[in-house]
Amino acid sequence: MSLDVSLRHAFPGFTLDARFEAPAGVTALFGRSGSGKTTVVNALAGLLAVDHGHARINGTVLFDTETGARIPPHRRRIGYVFQEGRLFPHLTVRQNLSYGRWFAGSRVRAADGDAFARLIALLGIEALLDRRPGTLSGGEKQRVAIGRALLSFPRLLLMDEPLAALDEARKAEILPFLERLAHETEVPILYVSHSVAEVARLATTVVALENGQVVRTGTPVEVLSDPRAVPTLGIRDAGAVIRARVLRHHADGLSELETAAGPLFLPQVAAAVGTWVRVRIHAQDVILSRTAPVGLSALNILSVEVAALRMGEGPGVVVQLRAGEERLLARITRRSAEALALAPGLACHAILKSVAVAQGDVWIEGRDD
CATH class of the missing domain: 3.40.50.300 (P-loop containing nucleotide triphosphate hydrolases)
Structure with missing residues (x-):
């Protein structure tokens, strides 16, 4: 059609x-x-x-x-x-x-x-x-x-x-x-x-x-995942969708997913090992760090690269992040962006709490076989 x-x-x-x-x-x-x-x-x-x-x-x-x-x-x-x-x-x-x-x-x-x-x-x-x-x-x-x-x-x-x-x-x-x-x-x-x-x-x-x-x-x-679309989407709804493959289910109730940016731990995903899923990650739930952090309760520390920045009318900045073919968004303050000296091409880490992703934001695509 x-x-x-x-x-x-x-x-x-x-x-x-x-x-x-x-x-x-x-x-x-x-x-x-x-x-x-x-x-x-x-x-x-x-x-x-x-x-x-x-x-x-x-x-x-x-x-x-x-x-x-x-x-x-x-x-x-x-x-x-x-x-x-x-x-x-x-x-x-x-x-x-x-x-x-x-x-x-x-x-x-x-x-x-x-x-x-x-x-x-x-x-x-x-x-x-x-x-x-x-x-x-x-x-x-x-x-x-x-x-x-x-x-x-x-x-x-x-x-x-x-x-x-x-x-x-x-x-x-x-x-x-x-x-x-x-x-x-x-x-x-x-x-x-x-x-x-x-x-x-x-x-x-x-x-x-x-x-x-x-x-x-x-x-x-x-x-x-386009920062230019954020005004249309709405600041609080802004976020990206990435593909991931279920790698294993752990005894403590977490599922480990394989992504282009590294392992992603989420509350139990109702999908068999090997299944591809789509995960929606809200921009407001992503924290950025120039170096790999230690001593955090957050389990998800993803290796990414800054792709683009969009300055808002207020104190906020939307940062588009690249991990292979995947894209993430992070919403931070202008002050934080300046303190981190964020610019396109800069390697950094995206931090996400496991419980920040609701079950309703994970959708099963299917298996390759």
């Missing part, structure tokens, strides 16, 4: 002027509230006619204001999952799902007859089929809404902050299903979020929006 988008649309006091291309996989539209994310997906879905621009999926033109081409919304083959499930309250779960198949029409007849059974198994909603939406939890409703959208056999699935209305427990319940969805279906997903944790966990491509404009596009590793 290739998605080519160029949009310009003016609202009172705000103008969206966004251009990006996205490959196959999960493309996250990331930005703070009011940055233009929902406007983009509404334009793709056909719910908004923009002033100028175009959108193409695999070369198929959804709309083009220059040529006047425009596919009506109901013929675009786009599934849309909103913040709330928006299920039909008078229908059972099975009937809500069947509506998606009915909407798809002839595409269902040409599809694998087992698609329905496979999808409800993927989403874990087998036991919900005869219930009505009013009896479901928020997470269950969202899973059914996703199933209904997928059973319309879309060429693109739009998800507009599908976890925003859920509490933390329900988010933790549905995130594994979204991961399975991304890995086990071939439907490309445009995922709208202002949550760095969701983007880091789910996305293959990140398009960062700020004040209606695209400020950065790339993989989660590239975007989240």
Whole structure:
């Protein structure tokens, strides 16, 4: 899948002027509230006619204001999952799902007859089929809404902050299903979020929006570890994602991971030895030292090199650190950066407490074999 988008649309006091291309996989539209994310997906879905621009999926033109081409919304083959499930309250779960198949029409007849059974198994909603939406939890409703959208056999699935209305427990319940969805279906997903944790966990491509404009596009590793993206991400959410391989599990409850910067000790990681994982490390949890420290309680002392520095408007500095192909971020004060004489190319050590990384910031990728 290739998605080519160029949009310009003016609202009172705000103008969206966004251009990006996205490959196959999960493309996250990331930005703070009011940055233009929902406007983009509404334009793709056909719910908004923009002033100028175009959108193409695999070369198929959804709309083009220059040529006047425009596919009506109901013929675009786009599934849309909103913040709330928006299920039909008078229908059972099975009937809500069947509506998606009915909407798809002839595409269902040409599809694998087992698609329905496979999808409800993927989403874990087998036991919900005869219930009505009013009896479901928020997470269950969202899973059914996703199933209904997928059973319309879309060429693109739009998800507009599908976890925003859920509490933390329900988010933790549905995130594994979204991961399975991304890995086990071939439907490309445009995922709208202002949550760095969701983007880091789910996305293959990140398009960062700020004040209606695209400020950065790339993989989660590239975007989240870029000091220039910190204003968009938010200071307290800034951090990088690195890959690591589970080396061994210790009897004291710690797991030892192998990284490009050295061993990383974390609270028990629920993955077998040899498994690759992604670890999100918050910039505010990283301490820097010019020399290898001794006598610390922190177990993780990683050998890195300063790649770049970004001075904030206040007393803070964001330091990008390089370890082979991996990148880390550290947020320190300007005074500390000057005292350490930090500059690109300087070798130093990044210090991280084991307990600073929560279990929710470790995601399993899989094994090589």
